[in-house]
Amino acid sequence: MSKTRDITVTVNGTIHHAAVEPRLLLADFLRHTLGLTGTHVGCEHGVCGACTVLVDGDSARSCLMLAIQSDGHSVETVESLGRLGQMSVLQKSFHEHHALQCGFCTPGMLMTATDLLRKYPLATDDDIRRGLSGNLCRCTGYDHIVKAIRAVVGKSGAAR
Amino acid sequence: MKPPIFDYIAATSVDAAVAALAGAGGEAKILAGGQSLVPMLNFRLLRPALLIDIDRIPGLTYIEEIADRIRVGALTRHYQLETSAIIARHLPVLSCAMTHVAHLAIRNRGTIGGSLSHADPAAELPMLALLLDAEFHIAGPGGKRVVAARDFFLDALTADLDPAEILTEIALPKLPPRTGWGFEEVARRHGDFAIAATAVTLTVADGAIEQARIALTGVGPTALRATEAEAMLTGCPLDGALVERAIEAVRSAIRPDTDLHASSDYRRHLAGVLAGRALSAAWRRVTETPA
Numbered sequence: 001m002s003k004t005r006d007i008t009v010t011v012n013g014t015i016h017h018a019a020v021e022p023r024l025l026l027a028d029f030l031r032h033t034l035g036l037t038g039t040h041v042g043c044e045h046g047v048c049g050a051c052t053v054l055v056d057g058d059s060a061r062s063c064l065m066l067a068i069q070s071d072g073h074s075v076e077t078v079e080s081l082g083r084l085g086q087m088s089v090l091q092k093s094f095h096e097h098h099a100l101q102c103g104f105c106t107p108g109m110l111m112t113a114t115d116l117l118r119k120y121p122l123a124t125d126d127d128i129r130r131g132l133s134g135n136l137c138r139c140t141g142y143d144h145i146v147k148a149i150r151a152v153v154g155k156s157g158a159a160r
Numbered sequence: 161m162k163p164p165i166f167d168y169i170a171a172t173s174v175d176a177a178v179a180a181l182a183g184a185g186g187e188a189k190i191l192a193g194g195q196s197l198v199p200m201l202n203f204r205l206l207r208p209a210l211l212i213d214i215d216r217i218p219g220l221t222y223i224e225e226i227a228d229r230i231r232v233g234a235l236t237r238h239y240q241l242e243t244s245a246i247i248a249r250h251l252p253v254l255s256c257a258m259t260h261v262a263h264l265a266i267r268n269r270g271t272i273g274g275s276l277s278h279a280d281p282a283a284e285l286p287m288l289a290l291l292l293d294a295e296f297h298i299a300g301p302g303g304k305r306v307v308a309a310r311d312f313f314l315d316a317l318t319a320d321l322d323p324a325e326i327l328t329e330i331a332l333p334k335l336p337p338r339t340g341w342g343f344e345e346v347a348r349r350h351g352d353f354a355i356a357a358t359a360v361t362l363t364v365a366d367g368a369i370e371q372a373r374i375a376l377t378g379v380g381p382t383a384l385r386a387t388e389a390e391a392m393l394t395g396c397p398l399d400g401a402l403v404e405r406a407i408e409a410v411r412s413a414i415r416p417d418t419d420l421h422a423s424s425d426y427r428r429h430l431a432g433v434l435a436g437r438a439l440s441a442a443w444r445r446v447t448e449t450p451a
Contacts, residue, residue, distance in 0.1 A: 002165045002166065002167060003167070005168065021165075022166060022167065022168035022211065023162065023163040023164065023165055023166060023201075025162065025163070025198075025202075028162070044161060044162075044202050045199040045202050045203060046195065046198070046199050046266065049263070049265070052265050055268075055269075058239075058265075058268040058269075059264055059265040059268055060265050060268055060269050061195075061265050061266070061269075063198075063202065064194055064195055064198040064199060064266075064269070065194060065198065065269070066163075066168075066191075066194070066198070068168060068213075069191075069194065069213065069215065112263075112264070112265060115264055115265070115268075116264060119239075119243075119264065129350075130350045130351070131263075131264060133263060133349050133350040133351045133352075134262065134263025134264070134265060134266065134351055135263075
């Protein structure tokens with residue numbers, strides 16, 4: 001183990017202080033150090049998108065970021081969107097459109113869609129599909145995910 | 161997998177980062193956005209003793225218009241280039257190309273200095289730097305130097321950077337007046353590295369091409385310019401026969417590799433098709449716009 005460093009990160013609005021090894025990935029910091037297991041880890045090389053979170057409001061792969069790089073920054077995970085009985089507009093739309101089956105890719109889909117909805121007009125389904133091209137789903141065939149996002153384009157609260 | 165053990169420092173200035181690189185004797189790597197580096201660490205393709213994080217150095221994130229050029233700081237993110245009003249006005253081909261770079265989450269973090277230094281043979285940004293005759297500003301232990309894009313990319317994943325040097329800025333000349341552009345890419349999936357891609361500009365005067373620039377990526381160890389095709393186009397109006405001749409010149413200028421995604425022959429064929437489309441689009445853009 002190499003020398004640890006002290007970092008201060010705001011995660012879902014709560015300030016956390018921790019001592020981390022420089023090589024600790026942000027994904028593992030969130031899951032193992034903070035116990036926020038909503039962020040899923042699939043490929044660990046930036047291909048599957050399951051671990052997508054927001055860093056200072058912008059989507060980022062938490063497997064392609066070291067925890068130490070988040071020192072002084074703000075991170076939002078899927079846990080920030082809503083909870084049972086209080087789902088966000090986007091989460092409700094995923095529920096209503098059957099946009100998940102096994103649910104493994106869902107946290108990454110939700111965080112990616114949150115950033116896409118904020119940054120792009122998503123005028124066509126092709127735009128949504130291109131925006132999701134970095135997030136793999138092996139169950140749904142994507143159609144219902146696209147429909148769920150289409151249904152909230154322009155709705156207040158969808159992009160937070 | 162997880163990254164191997166390394167030591168880490170966050171540099172507070174370019175000079176400090178250069179000094180740390182020089183002191184590490186080739187055992188250090190620069191960490192900027194980390195979108196190419198961290199996967200390589202996770203795969204343990206790299207085992208640097210030290211990572212020097214330059215992301216916290218102030219003053220390296222900017223897109224500035226100065227006289228006839230656009231200066232872009234090395235820590236500028238792909239997403240910032242994609243959405244910059246200055247780039248959209250003066251270098252629209254670059255705005256378009258950036259939408260093809262990976263995915264939003266990668267574009268949010270990946271830096272232009274990192275992508276260019278990494279010199280991936282199928283990435284979009286090295287091709288655009290070549291197309292637009294960018295100047296690379298580099299800081300090192302011996303001071304600063306400037307390298308032209310055509311001299312910067314030496315081989316696959318190899319740029320003209322010593323182990324203790326850092327790319328700090330690129331300067332891009334604005335497109336001349338009466339210039340049209342085209343960009344075409346084929347990838348297995350939107351955002352993947354290009355199987356082949358091309359970007360072109362055509363500057364037109366008195367109904368004929370005054371200057372043609374054609375750059376390609378994904379078809380060799382580095383991005384490249386199709387200089388013979390460029391020369392052939394100069395002085396002529398673009399018509400179907402000329403496009404066909406330019407396509408043949410592009411195909412004879414490249415010797416792509418065969419890999420899992422495409423054969424050499426397919427890539428060569430595709431590069432020609434894409435170059436033809438991009439040339440036609442560039443010609444339409446400039447000739448259908450009132451002077």
